[in-house]
Amino acid sequence: MRPYAQYCPVVRAVELLGDRWTLLIVRDMVVGGGAARFNELARGLPGLSRALLSRRLRQLHNAGLVEHTEDGYALTRAGEDLRPLVFGLADWGARYAFGDPRPxxxxxxxxxxxxxxxxxxxxxxxxxxxxxxxxxxxxxxxxxxxxxxxxxxxxxxxxxxxxxxxxxxxxxxxxxxxxxxxxxxxxxxxxxxxxxxxxxxxxxxxxxxxxxxxxxxxxxxx
Incomplete structure (x- = not known):
């Protein structure tokens, strides 16, 4: 991904979390108590290929947001601190972007x-x-x-x-x-x-x- 080339914490956050599916992986780990197995994540994100899921998890691991465990993956302290962001997006989306369901x-x-x-x-x-x-x-x-x-x-x-x-x-x-x-x-x-x-x-x-x-x-x- 081409960098935004702006020295700003919002930019740094977007560079970490702005790729397709990344925030949904974080969402599922947050609402699942902070940990998940690979197959559970794959099952809950059926439009995401297993290869891309592996890549996104590797990116989150390299960024210090996810760590490997004996059972799968868990959010680090930095990952857990995304909880307010996830629920903040849920609140905003429910208020301003959540109409009738599409088929x-x-x-x-x-x-x-x-x-x-x-x-x-x-x-x-x-x-x-x-x-x-x-x-x-x-x-x-x-x-x-x-x-x-x-x-x-x-x-x-x-x-x-x-x-x-x-x-x-x-x-x-x-x-x-x-x-x-x-x-x-x-x-x-x-x-x-x-x-x-x-x-x-x-x-x-x-x-x-x-x-x-x-x-x-x-x-x-x-």
């Missing part, structure tokens, strides 16, 4: 990957299998919740289905991002949630929304 922005497999990683299994004492039906894509996915672990299956795992969550993809994204509440959508009929009563009662508290849902909620409230 190319809605990836059902990516949404399922995000959702399964935000399920709190602390109150789950037996297996719960939730079939997610996305009508406008004619696709089904399965969230398999176990005590202490949640996984997502893209093919039928072969377990009995305990509950079914059905909606169109834009509605599920809006729920995930905090624009609408799950129970409000169920009452309105835009999301259908049926099955075992203990799952219907528990899912709204088990499913923690996107880490930037509070930014979106605040922007909508304004």
């Amino acid at each position: 190319e922005e809605l990836d059902p497999e990516l949404l399922m990957w995000w959702m399964h990683g935000r399920i709190d299994t602390g109150d789950i004492d037996k297996r719960a299998v939730i079939q997610v039906e996305i009508a406008d894509h004619r696709r089904k996915y399965w969230l398999v919740l176990e005590p202490g672990e949640a996984s997502v299956c893209y093919t039928d795992p072969g377990f009995d289905i305990d509950a079914v969550l059905a909606a169109d993809l834009p509605t599920l994204y809006r729920m995930w991002l905090g624009e609408i509440e799950l129970l409000d959508a169920v009452r309105a009929g835009t999301i259908d949630l049926t099955g075992a009563r203990w799952i219907i009662r528990g899912l709204p508290s088990w499913l923690r929304l996107s880490p930037i849902a509070e930014n979106v909620k605040a922007a909508r409230a304004r």
Whole structure:
């Protein structure tokens, strides 16, 4: 990349973070608690090739923002200090640049990957299998919740289905991002949630929304 040739801290920051995908890698590490495995990053950024992901991680490592760990990668102190920037961008974007979703922005497999990683299994004492039906894509996915672990299956795992969550993809994204509440959508009929009563009662508290849902909620409230 051609340098900007300006002695300014903003310029230096842009030179480190301005390449395509770099900030999204940092975003995923920040919201994931500061650490991630390579395959997790690749799964959460499906438009990014593994070769380019390796290159960007190497650049972040050389810049002192990321370090290698036994399990993968972790943000350094300098990387963690980007947290306010990431959430500041989320806040600004939610207020000024976040309109209706475009079809190319809605990836059902990516949404399922995000959702399964935000399920709190602390109150789950037996297996719960939730079939997610996305009508406008004619696709089904399965969230398999176990005590202490949640996984997502893209093919039928072969377990009995305990509950079914059905909606169109834009509605599920809006729920995930905090624009609408799950129970409000169920009452309105835009999301259908049926099955075992203990799952219907528990899912709204088990499913923690996107880490930037509070930014979106605040922007909508304004």
